[in-house]
Amino acid sequence: xxxxxLHRLATSIVTVxxxxxxxxxxxxLFPGGPIQAMLGGSGAGQVTxxxxxxxxxxxxxxxxxxxxxWHWLLNALHGNFGTSYYSQQPVMQVLRPRFVxxxxxxxxxxxxxxxxxxGIGVLAAIMHHRRLGRAIVLATGLGLSVPxxxxxxxxxxxxxxxxxxxxxxxxxxxxxxxxxNIHSIILxxxxxxxxxxxxxxxxxxxxxxxxxxxxxxxxAWAMGLPRRKVYLSCxxxxxxxxxxxxxPLAFAALVGGTVPVEHVFNIPGLGSEILSSVTNEDFPVVxxxxxxxxxxxxxxxxGADVAMVAIDPRxxxxxxx
Amino acid sequence: MRNKVxxxxxxxxxxxxEARAPLSWxxxxxxxxxxxxxxxxxxxxxxxxxxxxxxxxxxxWLPIANPLAQNLHLLDARPSAxxxxxxxxxxxxxxxxTIYGCQSAFEGVAIAVGAMxxxxxxxxxxxxxxxxxxxxxxxxxxxxxxxxxxxxxxxGVVAAVGPSIVHSMLTVGVISSPGxxxxxxxxxxxxxxxxxxxxxxxLGVGRTRIAMRHILPNxxxxxxxxxxxxxxxxxxxxxxxxxLGLGVAPPAPSWGQDMANAYSFFTANPAATVVPGLAITVGxxxxxxxGEGLRRVLVRE
Numbered sequence: 366x367x368x369x370x371l372h373r374l375a376t377s378i379v380t381v382x383x384x385x386x387x388x389x390x391x392x393x394l395f396p397g398g399p400i401q402a403m404l405g406g407s408g409a410g411q412v413t414x415x416x417x418x419x420x421x422x423x424x425x426x427x428x429x430x431x432x433x434x435w436h437w438l439l440n441a442l443h444g445n446f447g448t449s450y451y452s453q454q455p456v457m458q459v460l461r462p463r464f465v466x467x468x469x470x471x472x473x474x475x476x477x478x479x480x481x482x483x484g485i486g487v488l489a490a491i492m493h494h495r496r497l498g499r500a501i502v503l504a505t506g507l508g509l510s511v512p513x514x515x516x517x518x519x520x521x522x523x524x525x526x527x528x529x530x531x532x533x534x535x536x537x538x539x540x541x542x543x544x545x546n547i548h549s550i551i552l553x554x555x556x557x558x559x560x561x562x563x564x565x566x567x568x569x570x571x572x573x574x575x576x577x578x579x580x581x582x583x584x585a586w587a588m589g590l591p592r593r594k595v596y597l598s599c600x601x602x603x604x605x606x607x608x609x610x611x612x613p614l615a616f617a618a619l620v621g622g623t624v625p626v627e628h629v630f631n632i633p634g635l636g637s638e639i640l641s642s643v644t645n646e647d648f649p650v651v652x653x654x655x656x657x658x659x660x661x662x663x664x665x666x667x668g669a670d671v672a673m674v675a676i677d678p679r680x681x682x683x684x685x686x
Numbered sequence: 687m688r689n690k691v692x693x694x695x696x697x698x699x700x701x702x703x704e705a706r707a708p709l710s711w712x713x714x715x716x717x718x719x720x721x722x723x724x725x726x727x728x729x730x731x732x733x734x735x736x737x738x739x740x741x742x743x744x745x746x747w748l749p750i751a752n753p754l755a756q757n758l759h760l761l762d763a764r765p766s767a768x769x770x771x772x773x774x775x776x777x778x779x780x781x782x783x784t785i786y787g788c789q790s791a792f793e794g795v796a797i798a799v800g801a802m803x804x805x806x807x808x809x810x811x812x813x814x815x816x817x818x819x820x821x822x823x824x825x826x827x828x829x830x831x832x833x834x835x836x837x838x839x840x841x842g843v844v845a846a847v848g849p850s851i852v853h854s855m856l857t858v859g860v861i862s863s864p865g866x867x868x869x870x871x872x873x874x875x876x877x878x879x880x881x882x883x884x885x886x887x888x889l890g891v892g893r894t895r896i897a898m899r900h901i902l903p904n905x906x907x908x909x910x911x912x913x914x915x916x917x918x919x920x921x922x923x924x925x926x927x928x929x930l931g932l933g934v935a936p937p938a939p940s941w942g943q944d945m946a947n948a949y950s951f952f953t954a955n956p957a958a959t960v961v962p963g964l965a966i967t968v969g970x971x972x973x974x975x976x977g978e979g980l981r982r983v984l985v986r987e
Binding site: 379380510512515519527613639640652654663 | 727826827829830831833834835836837838839841842843844845846847848918922925926929930931932942945949952953956959960963966967970971974975978
């Protein structure tokens with residue numbers, strides 16, 4: 366067990382290392398390079414060689430690229446992601462107030478997806494051959510294809526602007542009352558849950574279907590166990606694995622989803638920050654957000670794998686072989 | 687491995703190898719042409735995808751309004767006989783723009799699919815064929831790419847080198863290529879040990895030829911299925927980039943961008959927001975339904 370976890374930890378470190386290289390290299394992927402990006406397309410022609418040298422020196426770009434990477438990495442490990450081009454403040458200071466709203470949306474949607482999506486998935490597996498089961502397959506297929514930003518505009522447009530049931534835009538921080546905070550995030554959370562919940566329902570349903578077709582369930586039926594016992598105490602355990610391995614995947618999907626959804630609902634989270642930073646050509650802020658997201662997903666993957674090893678003896682024996 | 691195999695009797699080994707052998711392409715083609723196993727949703731999906739492709743190619747010859755023509759006397763109009771879905775904020779016909787939007791959507795998807803396959807196939811093939819350290823390094827790199835959400839990385843690239851739908855969709859394709867690589871690697875592994883590969887080796891067929899003519903075609907089925915499924919997601923990402931103002935440059939019609947523009951005048955003409963989104967949903971659903979049908983046709987379960 367400890368050996369498996371250590372091995373998995375080592376691979377995670379490699380993964381995180383490659384992620385940092387990738388995020389650092391973002392600016393070098395396409396022609397132009399960082400200076401060009403910073404000056405914007407139009408201003409680049411009017412800069413003299415001397416000014417260029419001054420900019421390079423200020424940004425630390427006058428040293429070899431591997432040294433630049435090392436310097437950037439050491440700073441990033443200390444939580445120092447440089448200075449925002451736009452606000453001229455440290456990037457971390459810009460990002461700090463942005464974490465809570467995004468985290469609320471993501472954790473809320475994860476919760477809704479696991480409870481509702483997982484439940485629907487279990488139901489679809491049990492009702493496999495019935496009309497309800499087929500309806501669920503159809504609905505989750507549709508849920509996978511609906512763009513979340515479209516749902517967001519529909520929800521904010523119809524429920525917020527036309528019928529005025531919910532606040533169309535805006536975010537009330539939790540310090541101004543728990544209920545009004547929940548009221549302000551309920552629509553975006555539901556919108557984000559549709560796609561992720563559908564994916565989870567699919568995963569859970571296929572794991573449950575496989576379990577229900579397996580010999581030990583047949584034995585349970587043959588022994589005359591009551592229906593509830595077969596489903597809840599024998600088959601349901603098989604839904605736990607897909608949920609755990611799904612969490613890192615869902616987190617990544619939700620982070621992607623928060624960008625347009627926070628934009629539509631005007632929620633001051635990381636998603637709207639990355640968008641306004643792109644518009645302002647504020648590369649360090651975008652770079653920091655991409656890196657933070659990548660590292661969190663890698664850590665969640667590590668956590669999910671370790672959890673699977675801990676709870677499922679089949680996974681353990683499969684790895685140690 | 688081979689020594690271990692030799693110690694067992696040969697007969698059950700061959701039987702089990704045959705049972706696990708991938709379907710032949712002749713059989714797959716037959717199934718596909720007859721529509722066997724594609725299923726109702728697969729057929730509907732394929733039909734809609736074909737329709738959308740035809741419409742996007744023929745758009746300029748269809749008897750519809752010019753998607754760029756502005757009518758400044760008729761802004762944000764509700765649907766009427768002359769403008770089926772109304773007009774947008776500068777008086778352009780929403781229906782016509784939705785039809786033309788197909789083009790940029792499929793162009794974006796094609797760029798991403800091309801990048802994904804161009805990188806993913808050699809990647810997975812190398813990992814599966816060489817094994818060992820090469821495999822380990824390639825698969826760890828795949829993990830790293832998979833831990834960043836495509837939309838976020840595409841935004842990162844826009845921030846780094848400026849807005850360009852080609853760059854963003856290339857990035858989306860590149861970041862999705864590890865999925866293809868992993869899939870191809872896992873389907874190459876059993877084929878690599880199949881008997882026909884052993885026979886080809888013993889006949890002295892070159893290594894490149896074995897890889898390209900014998901192993902790759904027999905390992906491609908899951909990759910094709912995954913490609914169609916990925917195309918469905920790319921359609922949504924392309925629209926999302928447009929919606930965020932990071933997609934094709936205006937005034938070119940684009941589902942995502944038109945939706946964002948229409949949303950700022952939602953109460954005046956809701957149809958202009960609803961319909962482009964519906965087009966994205968229908969396109970993405972058709973691709974994924976076709977993909978699932980294709981899985982039933984191509985992959986033995």
